[in-house]
Amino acid sequence: MTHKIAILGASGYTGAELVRLIATHPSMEIVALSADRKAGMEMAEVYPQLRHLKLPKLVTMDEIDFAQVDLCFAALPHGLSQALVRDLPDSVKVVDLGADFRLRNPEDYTKWYGNDHVAKDLQPSAVYGLTEFYRDDIKSARLVAGTGCNAATVQFALRPLIEERLIDLDRIICDLKNGISGAGRSLKENMLFAERSTDVTGYSQGGKHRHLGEFDQEFSAIAGRKVEIMFTPHLVPVNRGILADCYVEGDPKAIHNALVARYEAEPFIEVLPFGQAPGMGHVMGSNFCHIGVIGDRVPGRALVVATLDNLCKGSSGQAMQNANLMLGEDETTGLMLAPVFP
Numbered sequence: 001m002t003h004k005i006a007i008l009g010a011s012g013y014t015g016a017e018l019v020r021l022i023a024t025h026p027s028m029e030i031v032a033l034s035a036d037r038k039a040g041m042e043m044a045e046v047y048p049q050l051r052h053l054k055l056p057k058l059v060t061m062d063e064i065d066f067a068q069v070d071l072c073f074a075a076l077p078h079g080l081s082q083a084l085v086r087d088l089p090d091s092v093k094v095v096d097l098g099a100d101f102r103l104r105n106p107e108d109y110t111k112w113y114g115n116d117h118v119a120k121d122l123q124p125s126a127v128y129g130l131t132e133f134y135r136d137d138i139k140s141a142r143l144v145a146g147t148g149c150n151a152a153t154v155q156f157a158l159r160p161l162i163e164e165r166l167i168d169l170d171r172i173i174c175d176l177k178n179g180i181s182g183a184g185r186s187l188k189e190n191m192l193f194a195e196r197s198t199d200v201t202g203y204s205q206g207g208k209h210r211h212l213g214e215f216d217q218e219f220s221a222i223a224g225r226k227v228e229i230m231f232t233p234h235l236v237p238v239n240r241g242i243l244a245d246c247y248v249e250g251d252p253k254a255i256h257n258a259l260v261a262r263y264e265a266e267p268f269i270e271v272l273p274f275g276q277a278p279g280m281g282h283v284m285g286s287n288f289c290h291i292g293v294i295g296d297r298v299p300g301r302a303l304v305v306a307t308l309d310n311l312c313k314g315s316s317g318q319a320m321q322n323a324n325l326m327l328g329e330d331e332t333t334g335l336m337l338a339p340v341f342p
Contacts, residue, residue: 003327004068006032008061008084009075013181014097016047017316018073023053025320025334027327032056032064039063050296066092071323074098074137075316077184082119085143093326094143095319101126101145103213112213123171127216131321131331132266144322149314150233151214153244156269156289157306158229160262162222167250167302168281169219172229176244177236179280181312191240241280241306242314252295252302259291259304268313268321277305285311285340287317309339 005022009015010033022028033043035058039247043058061084066072071093074081081100088094103109104124106117117123127141128134130152138144147155148192154174161167177200183191190196190214204210212231248255258276270290272278278290289308296302306315317335324331 001212002027002029002195003070003299003329004029004031005074005323006030006034006064006069006072008034008064009097010043010058011035011038011046012075012185013311014315014319016309017072018075018319019043019047019053019055021312021320021334023050023118024337027329028323028334030055031056031068034061034064035046036060040316058310071217071327072097073316073319073323075319078113079115082117084120084194085117086122088236090142091140094261095129095146095321095323095326096126096143097146097315097319099148099210099273099313100149101130102128102130102151104219105217108217112210122194122324127305129322130218131318131325132156132263132269132330133159138322138325141326142318144326146315146319148211148214149182149242149308149310150209150244150316151211151218152216152314153242153308154229154246155218155308157244157246157291157304158219158248159222160258160306161248161250161255162227162264163262165257166254166258167248168221169225169227171249172227172245174229174231174244175247176242177240178233178234178282179238179240179310180235181240182242183235185292197237200234200236204233207231238280238307240311241284241307242310243280243305246304247300248304249300250302252293252299255302255304256293258295261263263291268335274320278285279306280306281339281341283307283313285312285336285337286337287313287321288312288339 043055074096127137129146274293277292294303
């Protein structure tokens with residue numbers, strides 16, 4: 001069976017990544033690609049690396065006949081998906097790569113994103129898209145809310161440890177490095193090559209980063225009480241990738257054993273031998289996440305390191321993983337490409 005796919009926001013990085021991944025999927029066919037400023041252009045004009053593919057021309061969203069679409073990927077800026085999804089036919093399944101449905105409480109969405117939630121009636125039906133932890137709910141969902149890329153990375157490192165009560169929940173520090181593509185494709189002065197190519201800089205420090213809303217929501221639900229981690233992200237001069245150093249208090253060997261046990265059957269999560277740490281380059285261009293655990297010189301302290309590709313496992317790859325489940329396909333279909341190296 002061939003599934004008819006639409007990608008909204010196809011001219012952005014995550015939209016192009018979806019096209020790249022779907023190109024190797026045996027049962028997905030792209031029937032519509034939308035863009036805003038680039039409507040009317042061929043995808044090859046926007047992304048020359050995709051010129052070998054036969055793709056529909058970029059159009060505006062109101063030109064798409066959604067009656068011919070089985071599943072829609074919404075790779076849109078924050079604040080646009082809520083009204084759009086509300087107006088789509090009920091027959092269209094949706095994977096939203098943005099933030100519009102990630103936070104279950106609409107007041108939390110307003111707090112972290114500054115906008116009123118305009119589809120509150122749909123929010124209860126949205127399933128949080130961290131596939132490895134919400135797989136069964138995703139299979140039967142009509143609407144899946146993709147996680148933030150930073151939020152996914154840190155959750156892969158910490159969720160099993162919180163579930164098993166292996167770490168001090170009041171003393172969690174996460175220092176994260178993020179590639180430039182995480183800032184999107186829009187022109188921004190502070191993202192110019194001359195300003196970023198030899199610089200490392202933190203942003204949204206002091207508890208201001210929006211993905212903290214996801215950490216608060218997910219970690220507190222697991223623990224059964226409020227959990228508020230300390231989290232600082234940094235932009236580093238690489239194109240893609242995330243690496244999170246999570247500093248925790250607990251027995252390092254027990255932490256490693258818990259991660260091995262939790263992810264043993266997961267096709268996209270690799271837990272390294274104890275004492276080894278992964279690097280961004282180990283997962284580039286892939287849907288894999290690598291996790292390492294290192295004991296500290298002080299007993300009872302550990303470093304948990306997680307890395308993934310922000311455009312793939314952190315966004316578009318995760319979205320396709322979820323779409324496979326929603327469409328009744330094998331979860332790994334089209335996603336087993338090895339990382340690109342060097």
